Amino acid sequence: MFKFWLLPVWVEETTVSALILIIALVIAKLINWILEFLEKVWFAGESNLYQKLISSLRKPIYYLVFVLGVAYLFNRWEENYTGIDQRVFKILHQLIYLAQVTIATFFLLKIIHPLLELYSEKVQQRTGSRAGEEFLILARRVIIIIVLIITLVAVLDHFNIDVKGLLAVLGISSLAFALAAQDTLSNMISGFVLMIDKPFRIGDRVKLASGEIGDVYEIGLRSTKFLTLDNSLIIVPNAELGKSKVTNFSYPDPKIGTKIEIEVALDSDVNKIKNVLLELAKGQPLIVEQPPPNAFLTAITDKGMRFSLVYNVASYNDEFKTQEDLRCNIEKKFKQEKIEIALPQAVVHLKGEKDLKKQG
Structure with missing residues (x-):
C-alpha cells in the first residue's frame, strides 16, 4: 500500500492540494449536474420560473463551490506553512473575499432577473401593455446600480477605506438627478402605479377628464396613448393621468x-x-x-x-x-302608427295691401 509519509513533504503537500482542488471541482460539477437534471427533467412542464431560476443559478453555485474549496486550501496552507510571511496569506484571503463577493453579487443579480421577467409578463397579460417590458428594463438597470453600489461600499468598508465621502457624493448626485428629472420620475412612478392599480387595459374605451372618448392604445412607463373615435391619437403623461378622473366604459364589463x-x-x-x-x-x-x-x-x-x-x-x-x-x-x-313627430313651429304674420302701399 502506498504511504504518503514516504514522499518528500513538498510532493505530499502538492498532491493533497491537487486532491482538494479536484474534489472541489467534482462537487461543483455534481451540483451543476443535479441542477441541470432538475431543470430539464424534474421541472419539465412546470412554470418556467423554476427552470429560469435554476438555469440562472447553475454557474454562480458552480464557481462558489470551487472558491470555497480554494479557501479551504489557503487555510490549510496557512496552518502548515507558518514560516511564510503572513502578509502573503492575508493577500490570498482578501482575494478569496473579493471572489466570494463577486459571486454573491452575480448570484443576486441572476435571481432578480427571472423574478422581474415573471412580474412583467403577468403585468403584460393583465393589462395588454408593453409597459411591462419598459418596466423590466428600467427596474433591472436600477437594481443593478443599487446592488453594485452596495457591493462597492461593502468592499471598501472591508478594506477599512472611509466611505463617508463616497456616500455623500452619491447622495448629492441622487438629489441633483431627482431634481433635474422630476417630471420624468413623476411620470414613471405614475406609470408603475397604473400597472399595479390597472384602472384600464389595452382596448378599453374610456372618457378622459378633458371630455375626449377613445380606446386605450398603449400604456407606457412615461405616458399613455388613447385612440379617439375619429382616429386621432392622444398622448397623456402618466402623472397627469393619475391625478385626473377617467371613466372606463369597459369595466367591469363592456355593457x-x-x-x-x-x-x-x-x-x-x-x-x-x-x-x-x-x-x-x-x-x-x-x-x-x-x-x-x-x-x-x-x-x-x-x-x-x-x-x-x-x-x-x-x-x-x-x-x-x-x-x-x-x-x-x-x-x-x-x-x-300615424304618430306625429314634433317639429319647430313658427308663426308668420303677413301685412295687408294697405300697409304695403303706405310703406311704398
Missing part, C-alpha cells in the same frame, strides 16, 4: 347604458308612444334583456312631449349602430 330622446305632438297618446318605443327596443338583438329597456316621458315643451328610451347595449362598440337602427325603426313605425 353600456345609453338613451334616445324624441319629441312627439302634444295630442299624442302617452301609453301608445311608450309601448311602441319599448317594442322597438326589445326587437333589437344588440340590446340586452337585463336590465330591461324603459321609456319615460321626461318633459313637455312648447313643441310637444319629450320621451326618453333608456336601454343597455351588450358592447360599447355597438352603441352608435344601435342608435342608428332604433332611430330608423322609430321613424318608420311612427309613420305606420
Whole structure:
C-alpha cells in the first residue's frame, strides 16, 4: 500500500492540494449536474420560473463551490506553512473575499432577473401593455446600480477605506438627478402605479377628464396613448393621468347604458308612444334583456312631449349602430302608427295691401 509519509513533504503537500482542488471541482460539477437534471427533467412542464431560476443559478453555485474549496486550501496552507510571511496569506484571503463577493453579487443579480421577467409578463397579460417590458428594463438597470453600489461600499468598508465621502457624493448626485428629472420620475412612478392599480387595459374605451372618448392604445412607463373615435391619437403623461378622473366604459364589463330622446305632438297618446318605443327596443338583438329597456316621458315643451328610451347595449362598440337602427325603426313605425313627430313651429304674420302701399 502506498504511504504518503514516504514522499518528500513538498510532493505530499502538492498532491493533497491537487486532491482538494479536484474534489472541489467534482462537487461543483455534481451540483451543476443535479441542477441541470432538475431543470430539464424534474421541472419539465412546470412554470418556467423554476427552470429560469435554476438555469440562472447553475454557474454562480458552480464557481462558489470551487472558491470555497480554494479557501479551504489557503487555510490549510496557512496552518502548515507558518514560516511564510503572513502578509502573503492575508493577500490570498482578501482575494478569496473579493471572489466570494463577486459571486454573491452575480448570484443576486441572476435571481432578480427571472423574478422581474415573471412580474412583467403577468403585468403584460393583465393589462395588454408593453409597459411591462419598459418596466423590466428600467427596474433591472436600477437594481443593478443599487446592488453594485452596495457591493462597492461593502468592499471598501472591508478594506477599512472611509466611505463617508463616497456616500455623500452619491447622495448629492441622487438629489441633483431627482431634481433635474422630476417630471420624468413623476411620470414613471405614475406609470408603475397604473400597472399595479390597472384602472384600464389595452382596448378599453374610456372618457378622459378633458371630455375626449377613445380606446386605450398603449400604456407606457412615461405616458399613455388613447385612440379617439375619429382616429386621432392622444398622448397623456402618466402623472397627469393619475391625478385626473377617467371613466372606463369597459369595466367591469363592456355593457353600456345609453338613451334616445324624441319629441312627439302634444295630442299624442302617452301609453301608445311608450309601448311602441319599448317594442322597438326589445326587437333589437344588440340590446340586452337585463336590465330591461324603459321609456319615460321626461318633459313637455312648447313643441310637444319629450320621451326618453333608456336601454343597455351588450358592447360599447355597438352603441352608435344601435342608435342608428332604433332611430330608423322609430321613424318608420311612427309613420305606420300615424304618430306625429314634433317639429319647430313658427308663426308668420303677413301685412295687408294697405300697409304695403303706405310703406311704398
